[in-house]
Amino acid sequence: MFCMQCEHTIVTPVAKGCSYAAGMCGKTxxxxxxxxxxxxxxxxxxxxxxxxxxxxxxxxxxxxxxxxxxxxxxxxxxxxxxxxxxxxxxxxxxxxxxxxxxxxxxxxxxxxxxxxxxxxxxxxxxxxxxxxxxxxxxxxxxxxxxxxxxxxxxxxxxxxxxxxxxxxxxxxxxxxxxxxxxxxxxxxxxxxxxxxxxxxxxxxxxxxxxxxxxxxxxxxxxxxxxxAYGHPKPVQVNMKPIAGKCILVSGHDLIDLHHILEQTKDKGINVYTHGEMLPAHAYPELGHKYPHLVGNYGSAWQNQQKEFANFPGAIVMTSNCLINPEVQGYAERMYTRSIVGWPGVTHVIGDDFSVVIDKALECEGFKYDEIPHYTTTGFARNALMEAAPAVIEQVKAGNISHFLLVGGCDGDKAERSYFTDIVKQAPKDTVILTLACGKFKFNDLEFGDINGIPRFLDVGQCNDTYSAIQLALALADAFECGVNDLPLTLILSWFEQKAIAVLLTLLSLGIKDIRVGPTAPAFLTDNLLTALNEMTGLKLITTPEQDLNDILNG
Known part of the structure; x- marks a missing residue:
């Protein structure tokens, strides 16, 4: 085998790429x-x-x-x-x-x-x-x-x-x-x-x-x-469980979550999102319509083996980000969907989730409520456009100095503490936008507001990059300048191929000086990184202190 498509790629002084009996992702x-x-x-x-x-x-x-x-x-x-x-x-x-x-x-x-x-x-x-x-x-x-x-x-x-x-x-x-x-x-x-x-x-x-x-x-x-589900509206989501039978839905496909919500609405089963499904709570025809969509359980994909093992119900993986479910012994409670597959794990074909519901009813469920803790999501395209005039007014008044879009994939490398640290250290007159599961590095923090405008704006899934781009274009139009002239900096965390697609999208739109990390993709050689830097200003992250200094004072 030879593979170097994700951040887990084995890199040694003599070779780059997973080329042994198994990849770092667990595939043979x-x-x-x-x-x-x-x-x-x-x-x-x-x-x-x-x-x-x-x-x-x-x-x-x-x-x-x-x-x-x-x-x-x-x-x-x-x-x-x-x-x-x-x-x-x-x-x-x-x-x-x-x-x-x-x-x-x-x-x-x-x-x-x-x-x-x-x-x-x-x-x-x-x-x-x-x-x-x-x-x-x-x-x-x-x-x-x-x-x-x-x-x-x-x-x-x-x-x-x-x-x-x-x-x-x-x-x-x-x-x-x-x-x-x-x-x-x-x-x-x-x-x-x-x-x-x-x-x-x-x-x-x-x-x-x-x-x-x-x-x-x-x-x-x-x-x-x-x-299908209306334009997202900002909503607070409980990140702690409540008592009752339960189903956990991870991945990206909102349609699967919708089927599950519709089929469980009279079953006494609480439904939770996980990972990239968190923004589903903001859609009027999902989170606002079904009261038994009670919250989000857990964090980003790389923590699923521990989190899923502790979840006392059925688990549905709707798209990418699956990790070996056998290690922690929850494979018999897990169900795959669509493209996803693991040997021996039940695969749901069609739109009937009764097998998942039956399993949830068999399982113990949560015994008691935990003290609620909330995060806010739902600042997608329409919500951002509605807020744009107030945001522009605060920029013109000098109350907002810069926008940092810090988003992308999450992962387990220690270097990813960078993404937590840079938003913590960002001045109080900066606004933090985020999307994808990289948000879990800091979406439990309190950021406050700038004259009523939240400093933390969760745009949604990686699927919602389009919304962030629309905001940038709207701001550029309002200020009668190009996107690259805005007080806006993009700092992207990558792990796999969706992040590469998003990066290429941003580069194809002419957006320059993007920072990416925590490490360079193994397939980008030093020569290629130099060429991309010369063409687009693409650069690797350094330290939060150095990058903030360059961004705000460069």
Whole structure:
């Protein structure tokens, strides 16, 4: 195996990348190899989907299925080899169907069909042994000896960024939000990556195109969530349990939480969010409608083994961020959903969560109420726009000096104390915006307000980056300046591929001087970091003291 897609990547003085019997995320070498083969095959399917579109042929099933299958290879999503083999089997059938349709259309129109190179030529019988046998040609750092680490790094920047886009595409699709333009661009980029481009300029262009694509996806995802559940409104959420039977919902997909809330409303079961699901409380058709959505339990994804073990009810993982549930013995109370999978854990297919409800009723539940502790969330697009005039007035009056957007993924590295420390040390006339699970580094702190404007604004999930961008654009318009001229600094914590997609989105929009940490992604070489710094001002975090000094006085 070889993998370097997340922050847990093994980095030693002589090698970079997880290349042993198991990755740091817990996936085995076989799972990693099966994922590599699946990704390579998806690139080949996209080659023919792209060519077929040039002949006027669109395959809706392929459009929807390929991002789902690609999403399954994201960090901490699917560890179930049987399902990976099934994804590969289905993708092979789609490739053969698209190839036949393309070649038939060419024959009918008297056009000589193209013969795409690279991944499009992969052919294998679908079983685990056959897939593993071709893993060496599908490994993500293939061709390293010929092209070197900089080109491999750029290929991985694009590939991993596109994985994040695929995840957001699936989050949008389950809310009936799709775009033919998005699918066409996804296939174009995926197909080109399967041909192993070797030019730095082209690969940087692909990376920026992926950022632009992700902005489109986040726009339709925002529409899907707000059309279904209304625009979030700021709300206080209890972070402590109350007595009663219970279900915990983690991940990202609001639609699954909605199904569970609807099916439990008369069952005497309390429902809790976890991790990135916390912002669900702010949606009128979720948190404001169902009183048995009683609070949030626990914190960010990396703490789930301890938190889930102590949760006395059923647990549903709706999307990425799954960690081995067997270590702490709660696998029999856990249920996976959608793309997520772990061997032996019950997978819910369809919208009937009765098996989860039955388990919750069997479990002990919480015996007593704990003393409430609250955090506020829900400052998404509409709420931010409504607050914008008051915020602008306070900026013009000199009462707000700077905005710090501190967000992204959380993780367990000690260096992540930086994100807590920098918001603690930020002057009292600064406003802190946050999104994604990085908020759990400081959302239990008291920040106060600036003349009635909260100093702490939780925008929502990583899915809600679109809202933060809209605020920045609105402020720039109000001050008649560019976004980069605003008193706004972005400090992003990364862990996996969604964060890379978001970073590429921000860079593609021309946003400069972003700080990222706690460490550089292993696939970004020193040369690439230097190049990105020269192009965009992207830089690594240093210390809270130094960075605040540079931000506020530079």
């Amino acid at each position: 070498s076989e799972i990693s190899d099966l994922q590599d083969v699946l990704v390579y095959l998806i690139q080949g399917v996209s080659s023919y989907a792209h060519l077929a579109r040039s002949m006027g042929i669109k395959d809706v099933e392929a459009d929807e299925y390929l991002p789902q299958a690609f999403f399954s290879t994201l960090t901490n999503v699917n560890f179930d080899e049987e399902r990976l083999v099934e994804y590969t089997k289905n993708c092979m059938a789609l490739r053969n169907r698209l190839k036949a349709a393309y070649e038939a259309a060419c024959a009918e129109q008297g056009v000589t069909p193209e013969q795409p190179e690279g991944a499009a030529q992969l052919d294998l019988s679908i079983d685990k042994a056959a897939m593993l046998s071709v893993a060496p040609q599908a490994v993500v750092n293939r061709g390293f000896e010929q092209v070197g680490e900089d080109i491999i790094g750029l290929r991985l920047l694009a590939l991993y960024g596109l994985k994040g886009v695929a995840a957001y595409m699936e989050h949008a699709r389950v809310l009936d939000q799709t775009s033919d333009e998005v699918y066409a661009e996804f296939h174009r980029i995926m197909a080109r990556l399967g041909e192993d481009p070797t030019e730095m300029e082209e690969l940087l262009g692909l990376a920026m195109a992926i950022g632009t694509l992700n902005y489109q996806v986040m726009e339709i995802l925002d529409a899907g969530e707000t059309n």
